[in-house]
Amino acid sequence: MNEIEVFKDHLRAAGLKDTVQRKVVLNTFLNTEKHVSVDDLYRLVNRAKRHVGYATVHRTMKLIAESGLAREVMFNDGVVRFDHCYGREHKHHHHLVCTQCKKVIEFSSQALDREEQRILSKHGFESVSHRYEIFGLCRECRQKANRK
Amino acid sequence: MNEIEVFKDHLRAAGLKDTVQRKVVLNTFLNTEKHVSVDDLYRLVNRAKRHVGYATVHRTMKLIAESGLAREVMFNDGVVRFDHCYGREHKHHHHLVCTQCKKVIEFSSQALDREEQRILSKHGFESVSHRYEIFGLCRECRQKANRK
DNA sequence: CCGATATTGAAAACGAATTTCAATATCTTT
DNA sequence: AAAGATATTGAAATTCGTTTTCAATATCGG
CATH class of the missing domain: 3.30.1490.190 (Ferric-uptake regulator, C-terminal dimerisarion domain)
Structure with a gap:
């Protein structure tokens, strides 16, 4: 079962919808390494063709964290970042x-x-x-x- | 050497002044237990006779942390709290x-x-x-x- | 006491996160 | 394919804790 399915199952189980914006944010996140902030993701998402609003990036990352694919980490600069929680290299x-x-x-x-x-x-x-x-x-x- | 002296030495070493407000905030902090937020301290300080401004409570707690008597801790609710770092029971x-x-x-x-x-x-x-x-x-x- | 300068406190500003809400998208049922 | 229910979007507004501004005040060494 790959990460995209994990997220889809999470949405389904919660009675939520599988929108294009959510897919784009997830794919962007899956293509990053290390710890990414919402701001980083917002910029990466909007560098591609598909525009996604800032609030939507935020909300989607929260959902991705709930699904278990990410977790929030906070270092000492007060910025919330997301850490990858899937696969062998992200144990x-x-x-x-x-x-x-x-x-x-x-x-x-x-x-x-x-x-x-x-x-x-x-x-x-x-x-x-x-x-x-x-x-x-x-x-x-x-x-x-x-x-x- | 008690905590008040620790703080005084810290101020002196940094070329900072020993103000009444700073004393009040320190004493209030020393009389609390567990983890206190700036908001908690602001309320406690101002319950007594001496008024101290919110920004001053904030600044003073930062100084107290620098002196080693406290350290900032952040639990998952995004509120910064101060933990006591002195004495036997606060090891x-x-x-x-x-x-x-x-x-x-x-x-x-x-x-x-x-x-x-x-x-x-x-x-x-x-x-x-x-x-x-x-x-x-x-x-x-x-x-x-x-x-x- | 005086002068240098740190400090105060209320208000303003900051910055990240969250909420609002009209418009839009998704998804199930018909 | 269309309709309906309702989740979702995104820009702007709001929230909230923290930090900065700045005229007035306090501290402290000489």
């Missing part, structure tokens, strides 16, 4: 965010996942979602800083 | 956030800290700050849900 991960060059490094860790389960059990807590970001300096920025 | 911790009742449970974990160090080393990354929140249902809300 469960977290972020190292360089505050200098803004690069985002993705990482995953089974030890973290195991510890998380222990914490959840200890508190009788049921997890729906989580986020884990580390902010600091990446290797390159550290080297640049050390050169001065 | 380094993370959050379990119940999406139903909004309760926030604090937790800490040495295993998490160790794994984080491993990840940082692996990527040559130098951490300045981090955040780790788990969103879901607390024990009580799960029990309520199971009762229906």
